[in-house]
Amino acid sequence: MVLYQLLRQHPEVDDINLYDHKLTENEKLSKMVPAFYADSTEVQPYTPDAIMADNQMVFFATSAGVTSQLSRPYIAAGFPVIDLSGDLRLNDEDEYQRWYHKPSASRQAMTQAHYGLADFESAAGKKYVANPGCYATATLLGLAPLIQHDLIDLDTIIVDAKSGTSGAGKNPAQSTHFTQANDNLQIYKPNQHQHIPEIMLELQSWNHNVKAIQFMTTLIPITRGIMSTIYAKVKPGVDGDQINQAYEETYSDKSFVNYMGEHLPDIKQVVGTNNCNIGVVYNPVTNTVMADSVIDNLLKGAAGQAVQNFNQMFNYKETSGLELQTFLP
Amino acid sequence: MVLYQLLRQHPEVDDINLYDHKLTENEKLSKMVPAFYADSTEVQPYTPDAIMADNQMVFFATSAGVTSQLSRPYIAAGFPVIDLSGDLRLNDEDEYQRWYHKPSASRQAMTQAHYGLADFESAAGKKYVANPGCYATATLLGLAPLIQHDLIDLDTIIVDAKSGTSGAGKNPAQSTHFTQANDNLQIYKPNQHQHIPEIMLELQSWNHNVKAIQFMTTLIPITRGIMSTIYAKVKPGVDGDQINQAYEETYSDKSFVNYMGEHLPDIKQVVGTNNCNIGVVYNPVTNTVMADSVIDNLLKGAAGQAVQNFNQMFNYKETSGLELQTFLP
Amino acid sequence: MVLYQLLRQHPEVDDINLYDHKLTENEKLSKMVPAFYADSTEVQPYTPDAIMADNQMVFFATSAGVTSQLSRPYIAAGFPVIDLSGDLRLNDEDEYQRWYHKPSASRQAMTQAHYGLADFESAAGKKYVANPGCYATATLLGLAPLIQHDLIDLDTIIVDAKSGTSGAGKNPAQSTHFTQANDNLQIYKPNQHQHIPEIMLELQSWNHNVKAIQFMTTLIPITRGIMSTIYAKVKPGVDGDQINQAYEETYSDKSFVNYMGEHLPDIKQVVGTNNCNIGVVYNPVTNTVMADSVIDNLLKGAAGQAVQNFNQMFNYKETSGLELQTFLP
């Protein structure tokens, strides 16, 4: 839905076709998504051949376990795909099944897919982009300078991540029932969140000595937004200046990552935008660095980063269609 | 759940037995309701004969359409029942089916049941109490002095009632999904809420000239609480003093209704208590009286009023077990 | 802030200068409004002569009682102004003082200002636009077809309006303290809200027989959005079809008003847009029509309508800079 909104106002996008693999005949979008009451677009049944004939690329916004099946003909044909699901983010079948509890795509498909953490690895020239998960994006962007500049004890990474309920999708559930979620905090999937393995893979691509991270997720009573609070012990001799410099260097030229020094961002600063804002405080008493990394889970954590990958893939301006403003107050 | 909490601390209640008509063998309450993790009580299968043998009365907190069936043996035996469902609040089979869309109890059962608006009709000596609905309670208490003192044009009653999500029960649904309910207001069941007919019956028992009311319900992003905002044109010659006096007279001796004059109560004032707080402002420019009536939908609007009826039924002190304090801040 | 965001992305706006009448020298916007941390714009001290020399028009977003003073030189010079305050919305000095409790602008200034309810009265050719209040906008758009088509008994209009806290501005207060506002509903300013007189003036411009309306405002625990629930008795002989037709006719050609028939809009449908969505249900049992009119109070209720008036004033496309998308989920 958010992806469709972004593409509708993207200057390089002329036509958008919508498909649903559960449809057998056309249905009005306005009927399927009441919020689009004023939109006369028809959603079409899913037919890979017609899709490849009628379009120049495809976005997948399907559930885990579904995309791995649906994506096969496109991979075979070398047709450009940006995949918002987690199905091809890992590169090992067993690992996928362990974290997702579903049948996986083939190892070959997984290893050939490009993990599109767009601020670090360009999707230019790629055919299949596995768009990162929301928690993974906030956490990786918060950790990158510390890992890449070798500033922390790799054995001490702790991530206390918090997310609003829109990350859980549109289907009602007990934990996101208003009566349960309002006025509450709920820790869920302790050490078991499926974004852990993709975070590990990316960290290891930066430094193969990273062995494990402690990663906890808490459901908070807001609709949109993620705050990833990251802790690690710094290496002997590292001080606040070095940390600051690493973040400055890493992010000074990135369009969508704002390093704010010791000004710790709150979530509302980024909701409505494709930005990741990061604040960092070093505590010399505990030799611990704390990074506060916030994103809009539906934009930078999903549809926004997908469009950023789309821009890279087709050599459009990276910020094209993403010049969004914060949704304040 | 709230009823069970009230009864556990009720000074006149020694033993509480819990039954569930879906069980075939005993099950721990702590397993059925995670919030009671520390409670070792067993919930028992539902068997009317044993229930009547082992207890002095029974509360029904079952769904609409279920209680009408389950309650039969108790009615036949003249065993005391307080029924929190809506199944025996009306007195006509067709009317019930029209508003509830379910098979009704018998007309005889319905007409014999006592509608337990506890601040107005005592349950003393009654065998079967149909405990009023939450919206009905807030609305009837707000309207009573105006109707009983014949102060308003009966053709002009408009009720704009707002409720938190706990009124919709514990089962997740689209409208109470946090992502949908948060930051939102949703009007639902316009002119079709099933509390309308019980309000009409009670109003007509006070003045048979009441023909209809305009009654709208809006779902608001809070967990507990109802505000019923009531409007009506006053009769020619009626002024603010007369209105004030009618409310004073009606409620000066009621334990659970606080008339606050022109101080309009907010919802948090009553959450956690069995109180109904009412503020009233007369507007001489429009000849309109506005009453703001607030309750905790789970207490005065359900379990609290049920205990109040229980106290009346067994001649206990009316406030017994209901000396509750507001849950502020 | 929202106005500045809209103007920054308006295709017809090249330069925006910001002024603050409390400054004596330039100050960085990023310092005054932390949310604009990435904006290097300087806010300038307020000097009318320089402002008129350097700009083609001015927006006022100052407080009640301030704009009436600051606007004088522009009125004298015939310089284009769009004024978001309430200072020149009325046309009588005593009436202004009665509702705003502040010294008023001159009667001449007030009567010459154009009340810019943009979907009904074009600002083309106007020099001074008094941009309507948020409650007034939602209420007037909801009532217009009923009044203009003479469908209701003018003596029976009741408006139960609900607003989020952003309408109260950015300064903390007791009623908008999170601890007080969360989980709560608070009625405020009963029959005394300062938007009542501007609603009355506009209604009377449509039908001079409207004498008074009952208008209540309730603070709800959301940040953005207004729902104005409007009730009135229909005239004898009027039925649902006529009502439906009146809304269809009135709004079929308006860019920003969506009439949705009996589908009652919720607030989130319009938040983030300049739309007013309206649903209407006629109740033949009470002869009462209920209109549910929702807007984003900061857009259609303030900055969005101001830009719409700006587009009319300068003959730009009416939707220019206002092609906004709903902020869902």
Next chain:
Amino acid sequence: MVLYQLLRQHPEVDDINLYDHKLTENEKLSKMVPAFYADSTEVQPYTPDAIMADNQMVFFATSAGVTSQLSRPYIAAGFPVIDLSGDLRLNDEDEYQRWYHKPSASRQAMTQAHYGLADFESAAGKKYVANPGCYATATLLGLAPLIQHDLIDLDTIIVDAKSGTSGAGKNPAQSTHFTQANDNLQIYKPNQHQHIPEIMLELQSWNHNVKAIQFMTTLIPITRGIMSTIYAKVKPGVDGDQINQAYEETYSDKSFVNYMGEHLPDIKQVVGTNNCNIGVVYNPVTNTVMADSVIDNLLKGAAGQAVQNFNQMFNYKETSGLELQTFLP
């Protein structure tokens, strides 16, 4: 306010007198605290001699920097005090000034005060009880078994604590303005929260080798409740069973601490009660233990623990006046 509510229903408390050091003559409580509209109690001016003559003990619920002054005559007279402020929780004047930025009580007064972490140190026989801070209570109860049983590397303690807005008191501020706090998370006082030194003192009383903790506080959009999420590396050889056993042993006989094993408690489980619920998950991959400790900040984190200390001080049953039920749903 919550303290007053608890004492009103405490079976051992006959009379409660209220005093305010800012009053010069009696004032009705109902006027000072609108929520107590129905309470005819008079609040009296503050006069230590009369207070000691008329009462058997005194509770202080005054601000930091105030109690240190007001408490002097009681300390001099050996009159029983339970002090909810932070003024006498530390034992060093410089340390107090460093964290509180206010003049401190005398070192003598501070060292003689009893730090009343009621589940661990009984207040029986004490004259002056410094009631612990809310964050300190949740954090210390979550950490105690790990420290007391010597299970963790003391150098690796990280606390990510989250609190609702009621912890910030009743005065409106920017960060607790609904428009700012709703839909948001805000980290505040990084490494500077004034509860850090009292946590350190207590930890060191259990194990003097604790040198520092990393302690962060985040403001969350709920009214009541604290979740303290605690991380630490376990010592070599320690496993999940040992951790589980330590918590079992520590808390099996404590009335108000519920150890729930791997069932991680959410905040709503304890709101309305004097309970601290704790869940613990050990992650063998990272050798990290995570404890999730939740309390109602106004009860266990303030007034509830104060009453628990009161019960200990006067040899009443520890749970007297504290048999509270969760406020669900």
